[in-house]
Amino acid sequence: xxxxxxxxxxxxxxxxxxxxxxxxxxxxxxxxLLELKAFLKFNVNHTNHLFPSWVNDVRSECCGWERVTCxxxxxxxxxxxxxxxxxxSYYNHWLLNVSLLQPFKELRNLDLxxxxxxxxxxxxxxxxxxxxxxxxxxxxxxxxxxxxxxxLLELKAFLKSNVNHTNHLFPSWVNDVRSECCGWEWVTYNDITSHVIDxxxxxxxxxSYYNHWLLNVSLLQPFKELRNLDLxxxRILGTQLFVKTEQANTFxxxxxxxxxxxxxxFGALPVxxxxxxxxxxxxxxxxxxxxxxxxxxxxILQQSCLNGSLPFKDMANFGSLKVLDLSKNHFTRSKLPxxxxxxxxxxxxxxxxxxxxxxxxxxxxxxxxxxxxPSPQNSSKASDRKWYAVDLLVFxxxxxxxYTIFFLGxxxxxxxxxxxxxxxxNLVEDHMYCCYYFALNARKGLQNCLCH
Numbered sequence: 001x002x003x004x005x006x007x008x009x010x011x012x013x014x015x016x017x018x019x020x021x022x023x024x025x026x027x028x029x030x031x032x033l034l035e036l037k038a039f040l041k042f043n044v045n046h047t048n049h050l051f052p053s054w055v056n057d058v059r060s061e062c063c064g065w066e067r068v069t070c071x072x073x074x075x076x077x078x079x080x081x082x083x084x085x086x087x088x089s090y091y092n093h094w095l096l097n098v099s100l101l102q103p104f105k106e107l108r109n110l111d112l113x114x115x116x117x118x119x120x121x122x123x124x125x126x127x128x129x130x131x132x133x134x135x136x137x138x139x140x141x142x143x144x145x146x147x148x149x150x151x152l153l154e155l156k157a158f159l160k161s162n163v164n165h166t167n168h169l170f171p172s173w174v175n176d177v178r179s180e181c182c183g184w185e186w187v188t189y190n191d192i193t194s195h196v197i198d199x200x201x202x203x204x205x206x207x208s209y210y211n212h213w214l215l216n217v218s219l220l221q222p223f224k225e226l227r228n229l230d231l232x233x234x235r236i237l238g239t240q241l242f243v244k245t246e247q248a249n250t251f252x253x254x255x256x257x258x259x260x261x262x263x264x265x266f267g268a269l270p271v272x273x274x275x276x277x278x279x280x281x282x283x284x285x286x287x288x289x290x291x292x293x294x295x296x297x298x299x300i301l302q303q304s305c306l307n308g309s310l311p312f313k314d315m316a317n318f319g320s321l322k323v324l325d326l327s328k329n330h331f332t333r334s335k336l337p338x339x340x341x342x343x344x345x346x347x348x349x350x351x352x353x354x355x356x357x358x359x360x361x362x363x364x365x366x367x368x369x370x371x372x373x374p375s376p377q378n379s380s381k382a383s384d385r386k387w388y389a390v391d392l393l394v395f396x397x398x399x400x401x402x403y404t405i406f407f408l409g410x411x412x413x414x415x416x417x418x419x420x421x422x423x424x425x426n427l428v429e430d431h432m433y434c435c436y437y438f439a440l441n442a443r444k445g446l447q448n449c450l451c452h
């Protein structure tokens with residue numbers, strides 16, 4: 001009796017092993033695979049080399065077909081790897097017939113990457129929810145939207161004709177329907193919606209181009225879901241940068257020539273969280289411009305020609321502010337706000353380079369500034385010194401010799417070094433612009449006073 005039981009157990013194990021190797025293909029799913037192959041072959045791949053093992057033969061087990069994985073016990077199809085099946089000579093995008101995937105009830109993994117699919121047939125509404133679940137499992141589908149592709153090409157054409165005349169500007173941005181703009185350099189897309197969410201256009205200006213230039217803001221309008229925009233180090237001159245998007249989160253506009261009027265543009269961007277306007281010309285700056293920045297978490301205005309008293313009373317409404325940088329500006333004598341709330345997190349580096357600011361966290365106290373102010377008596381005593389006791393002949397000779405050596409040294413360096421000479425000319429040009437805008441603003445202010 002014991003030996004018979006052991007014999008039956010051995011026979012049962014042998015049958016299980018054979019069943020494991022057999023993996024019988026379900027007829028419904030075999031026909032589904034053949035229908036799927038016929039659809040793909042008719043629409044996107046017209047050769048005879050598409051899935052050669054997928055044949056209409058009852059002796060052919062579909063669980064052993066290429067790109068198909070079945071469950072070893074149930075025989076159901078659980079994985080379809082259909083990446084890169086599109087014919088190389090087929091350049092158009094196409095619509096997937098989602099109903100052809102319905103026979104595979106236990107499908108777990110579906111790979112349709114690199115096939116140029118842009119959606120599903122409109123008459124398959126009843127399969128829409130099921131298709132959305134499948135799209136989550138599709139790897140790197142990201143079909144490029146035509147509106148975004150054309151917008152990027154127009155932006156490239158503008159930049160190339162105005163500030164970068166070489167052929168090395170964005171070489172992957174080509175006017176070819178076979179080129180997926182989702183994979184272009186400097187561009188980041190949303191993997192699900194295929195909308196542009198990030199444009200990194202930093203330092204695109206050509207090295208030989210030293211002039212300031214105006215950006216055509218309308219070229220950014222096609223990118224409605226743009227979140228991050230980097231236009232730093234491009235010498236852009238202008239007063240407004242308005243991108244009509246409700247998704248804008250981060251703007252990096254450092255090292256340009258924007259003035260304070262650009263701040264009005266950010267009032268239409270309610271979700272803007274980070275703004276970098278360092279190394280721009282925000283002069284003359286007033287607290288009225290801060291009204292448009294109250295929702296920011298990061299505000300960087302380093303070396304932006306800010307002047308006047310620091311408007312901390314207006315910044316009390318900046319409840320979300322986490323990072324602040326006002327270093328290297330020209331603020332007049334001001335006391336920093338009480339070291340509490342969000343201001344308690346700002347260190348000395350946020351205010352360095354402003355010699356007239358005082359109070360914590362700076363080491364300079366406001367009493368020291370008051371004491372260091374010269375009194376009228378001290379000034380009168382200093383004026384009584386005998387300056388005329390200096391030998392005028394020695395002073396004149398030393399002055400003119402030093403001035404001549406200094407002038408010849410500067411002229412020699414600028415003559416030898418072309419890059420430094422150009423930088424010097426740019427510096428002079430920048431100061432000319434500052435003087436021009438100072439005179440222009442002063443004239444406008446005078447006119448307003450006279451009108452009132």
